[in-house]
Amino acid sequence: MASSNGGFHSLASCLVLFLLLWTFAEGGKLLVIPIDGSHWLSMRPVVEQLRHRGHEIVVLAPEINLRIGLSGYYTMKTYSVSYTKEFVEAEFKKMGYRSFTPQPFSAKLSNLANISSLFLDSCKRLLGNKELIESLGESKFDAVFMDPFFPCGQIVAEHLSLPSVYLLRGLPCSLDFHATLCPHPPSYIPRFFTRYTDRMRFLQRVHNLLASLSSSLLCSFLYAPYNSVIKEFLQREATLLELLSHASIWLMKYDFVFEYPRPLMPNMVLIGGISCTQKKALSQVIHDYLQLSVGLRLSSFSCSLMPENPLRSSKRPLVLWRYTGKVPPNMPKNIKLVKWLPQNDLLAHPKARAFITHGGSHGIYEGICNAVPMVLMPLFGDQMDNAKRIESRGAGLTLNILEMTTQDISTALKAVINDKKYKENIKRLSDLHLDRPIHPMDLAVHWVEFVMRHKGAPHLRPAAHDLNWIQYHSLDVIAFLMAVVLLFLFISLKCCLFCCRRCCCKKGRTRKPTKSKSH
Amino acid sequence: MASSNGGFHSLASCLVLFLLLWTFAEGGKLLVIPIDGSHWLSMRPVVEQLRHRGHEIVVLAPEINLRIGLSGYYTMKTYSVSYTKEFVEAEFKKMGYRSFTPQPFSAKLSNLANISSLFLDSCKRLLGNKELIESLGESKFDAVFMDPFFPCGQIVAEHLSLPSVYLLRGLPCSLDFHATLCPHPPSYIPRFFTRYTDRMRFLQRVHNLLASLSSSLLCSFLYAPYNSVIKEFLQREATLLELLSHASIWLMKYDFVFEYPRPLMPNMVLIGGISCTQKKALSQVIHDYLQLSVGLRLSSFSCSLMPENPLRSSKRPLVLWRYTGKVPPNMPKNIKLVKWLPQNDLLAHPKARAFITHGGSHGIYEGICNAVPMVLMPLFGDQMDNAKRIESRGAGLTLNILEMTTQDISTALKAVINDKKYKENIKRLSDLHLDRPIHPMDLAVHWVEFVMRHKGAPHLRPAAHDLNWIQYHSLDVIAFLMAVVLLFLFISLKCCLFCCRRCCCKKGRTRKPTKSKSH
Structure with a gap:
């Protein structure tokens, strides 16, 4: 819907922007405090992009890591922690196994408390490393770019008097909305772990309100130990919530084709779908394999590729599976194990008909981006809620991994492939998602640089922060x-x-003398 | 802060966008329902830009107009109204005169009621013009782009079953925030006409809450007559608020360097500063005049240009004044009257040191855009609040036109020119305002086209609209x-x-037999 005239206008604006950027190019210095695991996957491309744009990047991470490694894009500074790599790997594995057995609420709470105490311990060790903290102070950074899931980063930012930019999907017990003072009425904003949509029945709304209240209690329990750490390190009384509220910009991995529409604050920038960027050519091995016509992969990080109707054309479709463990002896011949799969590029392949996923937000955005309907098998964390969001939009089906049978998988796959409404719905979501005035990556980079240039964004901070609850x-x-x-x-x-009394008294008094007179 | 690498990335993205726009160019059809006067000044450039991009535009306006004229950019369709051009001009003049005399609250209320009844009358005449309404229905528009200050446009949009995009600064009695269900706590969001900032003392908060409640009453009074119009024309029961809540996108002329930070909804797009675009070369007459060194113009649409310190260098600075009335006989020699002034281009001139303005939002954004400190002389409407916003940010001074003396103007001008803090503050605001990832014009055009392409933006509509107040x-x-x-x-x-009763009874019963035994 654009004439060449309009296109030239946009091009002219772009050229001006490019020339400005190019002419006034000057690199800044950025401290990055990430979290290991899938969180790092969405932060890394932004860090790389910022490096491309000429900034000097220092990544501050624990010495024990699974994904954050050395790189030409940044200098790495590490601090010692109390755990070993084997311990982290074992914990990850345990978490995986636990997903396949029913867990009581107390066990889930205990897991959360364990992760929280691990973070707290790391935080104490980081802040206790005086040499490292001193060297950070001498580095004269312009800003801190961090994942607030590890809230210690904000304590470091406060100590260094640096503005901070957060990258997140969400925080436990809506801490992100409490810290930004963003209204989030429980009447239509479902709390995480409730698995509700934004259209709740009366009893669901009752539960949602109770979940909202209890999660606040949980927050006090989880984050209370930080208050003494803050007091000791910053030498002042402050809560973690207060410190988090100082963040200049919150880059939220949000898009309303996936999330439910809700109020936002001026310092929240939506960058949902940031990871779905380039479509690269597939490797020769995978390409050749796809030529054989069928691929179906299923794991916690999964994607499936199949022809028009694999379950009708072949009773045993070929399976492409990312698998890094020991190969089992009774491996069927139709399964091909690979150590790594280019998930986004596979989803972009024209043969992709359905996507079996555990419902992590990364994978879901890649599914939306490439318009592939989904069969969701959520395991833990926010995955149940994510799955519900996609199901409520008619773009996929959810299976319960504790109860599902082979027949259930087959039926769900047949449904999302053969029932056109799933493809139509995901195509509609995809069209809406991709029709944006600026790519989320450019938006993220702009706002990190904005905070570096202007030493924060105080004009976006509401005066509500100066008021108490009452x-x-x-x-x-x-x-x-x-x-x-x-x-x-x-x-x-x-x-x-x-x-009235005066009138009565007057009447009384008028009467009395008459009486006395009569006497 | 960008290396050539980063710049090339942005350029590459832009080129891809341009090629996409150029390749898939296809014009849509847009119905525009504007409002006459200064409101049209911000809508017109967007309409022109949309025409540039290949869309067919039809502007629906009353036959009596001051600013909306025939143009090569759009086809005009008019409807008859009950007033004459002379009447409108006389009303505008009266409004101007009234600003210079103290007005009781009842008179202000009566003015508001007059404007409202004028709009209602126009609405009835528009909806009653069956031939025109039929021809609009046959035109097969993709969307309606309108100014909701004339709410009749939404009734037309509902009748034609078309999605709508609004362009606005604000609506009376916060109708915009009620219609979008956007939270707006009275504790830190000052209501219009209160002249408060976002940091209110206790009694100011009391007043603000009362203003909030009374404005809701005012709304019911102002907009109640529309309910019967809606019932008659759409043949269904609905309030105007309900109809306004159907808008797909609200293009808000907002930027938080000027407005106070507050919650927003997903379908609100901020395009503050949209009118401050190109800096054109000044005409030879004005250019030659500026070479003489001094210019100072003062009127309700005003801007001032002066050298380093005009009030010291000359007791009677030369004055450049836009004036269209009869030239008075006792005109001083230092005043030059011109029929039209290019305000934005004059403000962009390096000699611009201060800007005397009535505090309309257009002028203020041009002042911010060009970083010229202001002396504000608000006349009516939102101008008092606008002036307060600039003053609270230390970027200007406000004068009361009912009380000010020549000395006050001189002192205020000296202050904003000589006290460096005003220039520093406006420069800071200007830097923040201009540092944006995309120009407001491109954003506005994108979202109008988005609604045209997708027949609305239902994914941005919160589920809260399905809930009642309770x-x-x-x-x-x-x-x-x-x-x-x-x-x-x-x-x-x-x-x-x-x-307790059971225990007591037992004891009672146990005691009683003992007693009887003793007997």
């Missing part, structure tokens, strides 16, 4: 107005009573 | 939970009483 909700004003009204009513009543 | 605020849930708690307490109490 003032924010105008409870003091309402109490005052009620007191005034009551006082007015009381005085009016007293006046009326006074007038 | 449900939205979870009052039913709270009442239910309180009832459950009370019931639980009541049952517990009853159980305790029952147990």
Whole structure:
């Protein structure tokens, strides 16, 4: 819907922007405090892009890591931790196994507490490393770019008096919305782990409100130990929530084709779908394999590729599976094991008909981006809620991994492939998602640089941060107005009573003398 | 802060976007329902840009207009109204005169009611023009682009079953925030006409809450007559608020260097500063005049240009004044009257040191864009609040036109020119305002086209619209939970009483036989 005229206007603007950027090019210095695992996967491309744009990057990470490695894009500074690589790997494996057995709520809570205490321990070791902290202070950074899931980063930012930019999908117990003072009414914003949509029945709304209240309690329990760390390290009284509220920009991995529409604050920037960028050519091995016509892969990080109707054309479709463990002896011949799969590029392949995924937000955005309907098998964390979001939009089906049978998988796959509504719905979501005025990557890079250039973004911080809870909700004003009204009513009543009494007294007095006269 | 590498990345993205736009160019059809006067000034450039991009535009306007004229950019369709051009011009003049005399609140209310009834009358005449409405229906538009200050446009959009995009700064009595269900706590969001900042003292918060409540009453009074118009024309029961809530996108002339930070909804797109675009060369007459060194113009649409310190260098600075009325006989020699002034281009001139303005949002954004400190002389409407916003940011000074003296103007001008903090503050605001990832014009054009392409933006509409006031605020849930708690307490109490009674009875019964035995 654009004439060449309009196109030339946009091109002219772009050229001006490019020339400006090129002419005034000057690299800044950025401290990055990431989290290991899948969180790093969305942060790394932004870091690489910032390096491309001439900034000097220092990544501050624990010495024990699974994914954050040395790179030409950044200098790495590490701090010692109390755990070993074997311990982390074993914990990850345990987490995987636990997903396939029913877990009581207390066990889930205990897992959360374990992760939290691991982070707290790392934080104490980082802040206790005086040499490292001193060297960071001498480095004269322009800003800190961090994952607030490891909230220690903000304590470092406060110590160095640096503005911070966060990259996140969400924080436990809606801490992100509490810290930004972003309204989030429980009447239509489902809390995480409830598996509700934004259209809740009465009892669901009751549960959602209770979940909201209890998650606040959980937060106090999880993050209370940080208060003493803050007091000790920053030499002042402050809560972690208060520190998080100082973030200049919150880069939220949000897009409303996936998330439910809700209020936002001016310093929240939506960059959902940031990881779905380039479509690279597939390797020769995978390409040749796809020429054989069928591929179906299924694991916690999964994608499936198949022809028009694999389950009709062949009873045993060929399976392409990312698998790094020991090869089992009874491996069927139709399964091909590979050590790594280019998930996004495979989803972009024209033969991709359905996507079996565990429901991580990364994978879901890649599915949306490439318009492939999904069969979701959520394992843990936010995956149940993610799966519900896709299902509620008619773009996929959810299976319960604790109960599903082979027949269930087959039926679900047949449905998302043969029932056109799934493809139509995911195509509609994909079209809406990709029709944006600027790519999320450019947006993320812009706002990190903005904070580096202007030493923060104080003009986006609402004055609500200066109010306490009572003032924010105008409870003091309402109490005052009620007191005034009551006082007015009381005085009016007293006046009326006074007038009545005067009238009565007058009558009484007028009568009395008559009586005395009569005596 | 960008290397050539990063610049090339951005350029590559831009080129891809340009090629996509150019290749898939296809014009749509857009119905524009504007409002006359200064409102049209921000809508016109967007309309022209959309025409440039190949869309067919039809502007629907009353036959009596001051600014909306025939143009090569659009086809115009008009409807008859009950007033004459002379009447409108006289009303505008009256409004100007009234600004210079103190007005009681009742008179202001009466003015508002007059404008509202004028709009209502126009609306009835537009909807009553069956031939015109039929021809609009046959035109097969893709969307309606309108100014919701004339809310009749939404009734037309509903009748034609078309999605709508709004362009606005704000609506009376926060109707925009009610219609989008955007939270706007009165504790830190000052209501219009209160002249408060976002940091209010207790009594100011009391006033702000009362203003918020009374404005809702005012709204019911102002917009109630539309309900019968809607019922008659659309043949269904609906309030105007309900209809306005159907808008797909709200293009808000907002930027937080000027507005106070506050929550937003996903379908609100901020395009503040859209009118500050190209800096054209000044005409020879004005250019020659500026070479003489001094220019100072002052009117309700005003800008001033002066050298380093005009009030020291000359007691009577030369004045450049836009004036279209009859030239008065006692005109001083230092005043040059011109029929039109290129305000934005004059503000961009390096000699611009201060900007005397009535505080319209257009002028203020041009002042911010060009980093010229301001002396504000608000006349009516939102201008007092606008002036307060600039003053609270230390980028200008406000004068009361009903009380100011020549000395006040001189002192204020000296202050904003000589006190460096004003220039520093406006420069900071300007830097923040201009440092954006995409120009507001491109953003506005993108979202109008988005709605045309996708027939709306339903994915940005929060589920809160399906809840009533009680449900939205979870009052039913709270009442239910309180009832459950009370019931639980009541049952517990009853159980305790029952147990106590049983114990007492037993004791009583055990004692009684003992007594009888003793007898």
